[in-house]
Amino acid sequence: MPARQSLADIEFLLTEVLQAPARWQALAPFADTDGDLATQVLDEAAKFVDSAIAPLQRSGDEEGCRFDAGQVQTPAGFREAYQAFWQAGWPSLSCDPADGGQGLPAVLECVLFEWLAGANHGWTMAPGLLHGAYECIKHHASDDLKARYLPKIASGEWLATMCLTEAHAGSDLGLVRTRGVPQADGSVRVNGSKIFISGGEHDLTDNIVHLVLARLPDAPAGPKGLSLFLVPKMLESGDGRRAGQPQARPAPSGGSEPHEVGSVGVPNAVVCERIEEKMGLHGSPTCVMRFDDATGWLVGEPNKGLNAMFVMMNAARLHVGLQGIGLLDAAWQKASAYAAERRQMRAPGAKDTSLIQDHPAIRRILATQRAWIDGGRVLAYHTALQLDAAQHSTDAAERAAAQRWCALVTPVLKAALTDQAFHGASACLQVFGGHGYVREWGIEQIVRDARVAMIYEGTNEIQAIDLLVRKVLADGGEGLAALLEALPATPAARARHTALIDITHQLARAARADPELPYWVADDYLRAVALVLLEWAWGRIDSASRAERWSSPAQAFARWVLPEFDMRAGILRERIAQARNTKAESAAAV
Known part of the structure; x- marks a missing residue:
């Protein structure tokens, strides 16, 4: 049951790593929100997800939705689960009390939807856009539309x-x-x-x-x-x-008379x-x-519809990044449980047949995916905390820094975490061997479900272009430099920050001569940014705990994930050099 198994980890990340209770209480709307209240909310959320939503995962996939004459019937149990969901108040966690919401910090809603996606991605698609729709209507609709629609959207009815x-x-x-x-x-x-x-x-x-x-x-x-x-x-x-026009469309049966519905x-x-x-x-x-x-x-x-719609899309993109975490965590939990039961061959140094979790190849897979899950959670939860700071802080400088973080990091989270959800879930399937490729174990469904997150709410390539072209290069890289320089870092991490800032400035100069260059390297750039942010996240975890639970994925991050930064930096430098050479050759020809 993924939510219950994740609860202790998430409480540690929120309370010890990110110091969330103190950050909540510094903002007026959340002055009464403490760690105990957050734990109570998340404990109840975990119970609901595990008891009401997770059991519908496989049956919903196998039954699917049925279409008949314009009507859609969802799988058995989906409607009942959704009615229980909204009537229990879960959609309204972070909505304004003035709209019937509970006024809780955004990060609690983020954790809930991470768990929902991991438990049953198909079901979670239904309420997945509620928060974005709520924000869009609240900030852009007329008072009349808000009065008529906002409470129903806030509640999830x-x-x-x-x-x-x-x-x-x-x-x-x-x-x-x-x-x-x-x-x-x-x-x-x-x-x-x-x-x-x-x-x-x-x-x-x-x-x-x-x-x-x-x-x-x-x-x-x-x-x-x-x-x-x-x-x-x-x-x-x-x-x-x-x-004098007809009051409604014809009924699906083909009749022409409008009909009342409730x-x-x-x-x-x-x-x-x-x-x-x-x-x-x-x-x-x-x-x-x-x-x-x-x-x-x-x-x-x-x-100016895009201005209003982007409120919804940006909220959706953070939630899609959280989907990536939830799906990868669900895949990891299945693979970890299987590895703890399955015996095959002898691990190096063992005298008898070993559990496959003792084989280095399997340990590497599991620890590497755990590194992405844990580090990704820190980044996503910190972003949710920054969303609240951007909206509610009384300090203008803090609001500006929070807005900068959200603008720059949201596309990184969406792209990097959904990419890892698919490829990491595929790696977790590998732990099962041939058993992973059949439906019995459920891991193949996670791989199939995870793939779409790299596409919707703006493809990951669009996210990379948004980051580099529209946000980083728009100010010559100064915003990203300010974000990185504000992050605590070890000397090695600071060197990577400096390298990325230098590459950014070089890209800004080279792009003036070769406008296509940023589009060629945007994916590499986003990955490089993701890696330095994950390094910061793991630094925060390491500062809070050196327990064995966290040391294994920390080591995996350092050994198997972070070295990718040098590869991406090398690709970026090489393409910048090629652009310079092309410019020099063109100038010489003239």
Whole structure:
């Protein structure tokens, strides 16, 4: 049971390594949050995850979702588990009490969703966007929309989607064609199709709030012409279509009469055309959605939809990084348990058949993945703490430093931790040998489910470009240099910081002559940044404890993970040198 097994480790990282209780109590909204309260919350969360969500992992994967005439039925037990989830108050952990939330620190919600992903990634896709939708509506929607939708989103009674992608417009959102036409009553009519919409249709909740990127009629081309619209699956009685138009789309059975559904009202003109057949995440419906003159409302300012949507996307990217940790931890726990039971051959120095956990090759696999899990947790939890500091600190310098950390580190967490989730889970499968490749042990499902996290919420290549091109080089590397210089470091770690800062400045100069250069090396750069951050994280762990539990993965990090920095630095230096040589040759030719 992953949540219970992780609880003691996480309490240590929060309390001893990151000193979270003191940091919470320095912020006014969390002045009463101490370690005991956090432990109580996490203990109850662990019980819920292990008892209600984890048992549905395999059955949900095997049964999958069923599509019939525009309706989606989730696997047996999913709806009941979700109803128990929101009614127990779990979605509202970090929401504002003014919106019906519990007002707890963001990191507690992060731990919960890490555990949920590790226990049952398919089920967790449903509530995974709630926090981002909440922040988006809270900060950008009108007072009327907030009054009508925010409490339901905060509580989780209604779920939400993020409708960006179209068949011809994946990462390039500037190609979006979906349209929104304003109406006299202040609503809009949305027309278009979206693909890859997680939870676009399901039976978990009575309503689904779609946040849809689309264009107003007079919008300029490209991403600067996108607006964001709130388009619910179900309209409240009296919403929209007041000018003699039909009140709702036809019923899925083909009838033409609008029909009431509970207290929510009538169906909007939002149609699920099909669900995708996928490599993994069979318990989560990935939908093709069509909006047929659907009623919606503008969120934020016209033509500034990406500004509003990025609030949601950035929250989602931190949560996807946490998915990586949860999935890798789940894979590690299965592999570790198997290695402690399976006997094969003699380990070096042994006199008899040994447990495979005693063989150096297996020990290396397990300790290396543990190094990523533990170090990744420190980085992700610290980022969650910084999110709260950025919002609530009364010190302007502290807020600025926290915002810088979140801006620079979020794409690193998303890319590096999801990459490791897939490759590390595959390494954990290797511990099982042939048994890992069959369904009986459950490890192959984790590998399949983990793969998508490298793609959605911005591919990992997009994350690397976002980090290097849009954030680091935008100020010549000064922001990253300030972040690294503020981190405590050993002399060896400081040397790596200095090397990375020097490479960054060289890249900034070389990019002026070779604009393509940063795009060629963005992946290498992000990995280098991830490694120096993980080194800082392990330094924090080492300062707090030298117990055997932490020493083995610490040694694995130093031996098998950190040396990659020199390789990445070498690649970066070589490409910079090539760019300089090309520039010199071009100048000589002129």
